[in-house]
Amino acid sequence: MxxxxxxxxxxxxxxxxxxxxxxxxxxxxxxxxxxxxxxxxAARNDITGGMLDKLPxxxxxxxxxxxxxxxxxxxxxxxxxxxxxxxxxxxxxxxxxxxxxxxxxxxxxxxxxxxxxxxxxxxxxxxxxxxxxxxxxxxxxxxxxxxxxxxxxxxxxxxxxxxxxxxxxxxxxxxxxxxxxxxxxxxxxxxxxxxxxxxxxxxxxxxxxxxxxxxxxxxxxxxxxxxxxxxxxxxxxxxxxxxxxxxxxxxxxxxxxxxxxxxxxxxxxxxxxxxxxVQWPDAARPRPVHYNCWEAVYFDHKLDTLAEIATRAAALGAERFVLDDGWFGRRDDDTSSLGDWTMDRRKWPQGLHPLIRHVHSLGMTFGLWFEPEMVNPDSDLFRAHPDWMLGPRDQITGRQQMVLNLALPEVRENLFQQVSAILQEYPIDYIKWDHNRLLPVVDAAQTRGIYDLIDRLRVAHPGVEIESCASGGGRIDAGILARTHRVWLSDSNDALERLRIQHDAALFLPAAVTGSHVGPRHCHTSGRVLPMAFRAWVAAQRHMGFEMDLRELTEDEALTLGRVTSWWKANRDWTMAGTILRLDSDDPAVTAEMQVSAAGDRFVVFAGQAETSRQILPRPLRLAGLEPGARYTVTLTNPEDAPRQSRGPTAMKAAPLTLTGQALMTRGILLPVAWPATMWVVEGRKA
Incomplete structure (x- = not known):
């Protein structure tokens, strides 16, 4: 048969x-x-010495x-x-x-x-x-x-x-x-x-x-x-x-x-x-530009500070404001309150209503951070239900926390009621769902339990989008994405690190679900200081957002960030629905890719100069995925990012070029000289 x-x-x-x-x-x-x-x-194999009389x-x-x-x-x-x-x-x-x-x-x-x-x-x-x-x-x-x-x-x-x-x-x-x-x-x-x-x-x-x-x-x-x-x-x-x-x-x-x-x-x-x-709440809704406050304020929540930052975020083009860890229980650091999903009235005496009203007045929607699968020993939930913890009592903590046993129906019910109560009280359209602790035991029932909990919340609150975060990229797979709508690819907002991570993850993940944020000038995870143009364009390769204290921006940085954000919003209708193609760069210092529209009539090339090239001049960059006989007009979007050492007659600095797909895929394009941490952006349209 x-x-x-x-x-x-x-x-x-x-x-x-x-x-x-x-x-x-x-x-x-x-x-x-x-x-x-x-x-x-034709698939039948032979039998020879030293084998059984039939191949299993x-x-x-x-x-x-x-x-x-x-x-x-x-x-x-x-x-x-x-x-x-x-x-x-x-x-x-x-x-x-x-x-x-x-x-x-x-x-x-x-x-x-x-x-x-x-x-x-x-x-x-x-x-x-x-x-x-x-x-x-x-x-x-x-x-x-x-x-x-x-x-x-x-x-x-x-x-x-x-x-x-x-x-x-x-x-x-x-x-x-x-x-x-x-x-x-x-x-x-x-x-x-x-x-x-x-x-x-x-x-x-x-x-x-x-x-x-x-x-x-x-x-x-x-x-x-x-x-x-x-x-x-x-x-x-x-x-x-x-x-x-x-x-x-x-x-x-x-x-x-x-x-x-x-x-x-x-x-x-x-x-x-x-x-x-991915089961989108509204597939026709454009992917919004995020602002997340984590690397701006951490646990230090003050209404006036966050309202000022929200105002700046909206002015730069943000469309969703996400309040991260620190709003619940008595959460001043990571040692307490996980499991107690009630408002910290010391920080928020009127709850989140004043902040949300301000965010909405700026034309942004509001998102909130949760980590429901976890519990701190210093929490009311743990004191009341120590038997709800997964694994042995004497286990080593991770980030000062334990894991709740999601195989228990009573645990899932408690979490459903707590999270659902917050979603009912406040107009929240987005959850950043975090998972910062490795499990102490291997148990498939735990995974089935979290699937059940998220499924119930999605039925009860069908308009809410959910991001899967697990210390960054620790839980990225089609099982969780059948229940969520975005992944936080990495806790690193270092644009050089992100350039490589995003490039390799593109073998599996579309741009529409891959969160990427413009981080602080002084990166909190690597210590590097990188130009705003590079940070912004790396974030613009995926689902774009900001995650920094926006009050640190110089006037030039704000103008650059606003310009790149405007470009992303103007093009997201096709980039977020298109295909990412990794390019075979002949220069190992350059990490390059294309995003091609579903119709194939337009594309954008991102060529990131990660380090200094060994040769003096840029090597040609060969494109991919084009019709060989079609003609395409290609334009360098950001010639202003050329360093002062770029002083030759590179055509793309001056005017668009029109070439066939065959020429673009075999001869390629010559980009200007670039310093490390430069991103060249080339837009193409079928003529």
Missing amino acids: HWRIDTQGQTIALATEGGIPEVIYWGPSLPEAEDLGQLAL SLSLSPEPGRAFQGQPGHMLAEADGTPLLPAFRFDRAEAAPGRLTLHSRAEGLTLSHHLRAEDTGVITLQTTLQSDRPIRVQWLAAPVLPAPQQGEMIDVHGKWIGEFHLIRTPWAPGIRLREARTGRSGHEHPPYLILAGEGCTNTAGAALALHYAWSGGHRMVAEELPDGRRQVQFGHALGAETEPGTRFQTAELIVACSSQGLNGLGAAFQRDLRDRV
Whole structure:
């Protein structure tokens, strides 16, 4: 028996000889007339010395106890801990246009693999396991996929204020195992993997990619078996299902395929997150320019100070004012009051109404910071309910706080009532939802609990947008983005750091959900002092905002920030709905990308000079994603940022150029000489 599922540019074909089905092809679209029977035959391997008499199947869930030499797709036990090694047999298929579910059965167990072709060009896969009695699950993989025989792995590593580093690893016999056991998708090992073909670049070559849509701890296995076959598995962290049950399921595994380099993957994931995963309260509403007060005042909340800053923010173009940590309980620092979501009347004797009235009078909406999953030992909630804490009582605190056990319905109910009461009393259209503590234990029930809490709040307050923040970029995945609308990519507002972080994150995240703020002149996380033009243009690459004490601005800085903000607002209708394409820069000192409109009729190039180039003059920058025969007029938006050393006749400093897409993608454009921490911005329109 054979099946296939297709979406834009991608096919997965499957077959079975009586056991759990296996993937016999995953890659670029196959012709409709492809004979799947012949394809299955073509996938059969030989047998040689030192092997068993039959090659165990690399199925959608390789079975332990079936002589499979690699990592199994499930590890099961009876409720009392007795190992369970069922021999699954294929039972039936359920097929509909763009949908396929394959069921296998054994000993009172039903293992089901679900595949869906999405209109955005990705395929989603999910595994469910049902039992006629309570069992334990140590490991359950989403449908297992074969990996190609050429190229390398690219996965993602990070840390606080240093997220989304791309790590390239060659294949070798054995396992590359990455496991996030911190209870969130994590800075360290976010749930992404790219399988890049030989010689793959941003703009050319073959690549496949996987994204596990889960916000708790997860596990990735990329394994080359002794026989040479390769497999990739994703699932919850090992042992994350801590209780016996009769039904278990993985999160969605989202997969993409590209024959146009890494950019093809980025385009598919950006489109899928923006147009399918995120559930916008009002998709037609323009993304507003943010102002967040955290790096301006921290916990020191004073109405007159914040009102003055709000006035300045509105004058510079801000459209949403977000009050950060420090408004509740007795919150003067990070040692107390998490869990007590009531107004601090010392700071706010009339509540937030005076500030919100002022913000609204300036034409801005109002947002508020929460961290509902956490509790301080010094809080009324903890004193009343110490049994609501997750993990052992003698655990090490993190940022002076513990974690609430969201698996408990009474905990979720308490938090729902507290947060909902604030949203009912005040006209709030935005929540910055933070998560600053690693979990002390691995427990999938905690993640299901936070999903349930956010889902309830969204039903009760459907007009409120939510930002996922977890010490910056510690919880960024499609599972949380199915419930939120923005991510805080990093706590670093250092524009040089952000330039690189945003560039690498673009392989997975669209601009519309990626928050990026213009930080203080003297960066609070790196100590660097960077020009306002550079800080502003880096923020303008994504969902733009400000996060500084605006009273520090000089007149020139304010004019520059206002000018860039006006540019962003004038162009956000197409940039936030467009596609980010990373450019293959021939100068390692330059980090460059394009944002191309959905219609392909206009684009903007951002070329960030991160450091001094080794050569004297700029190298040509080749563009991407254009029609070779079309003509485009390209204009340097910010020639005023040229340093005094730029004294030659570079054409783009003086006037627009009109060139074909072919010329722009092969010869490229020559930009002026630039100092480090300069961003060149080039706008293009199809003639």
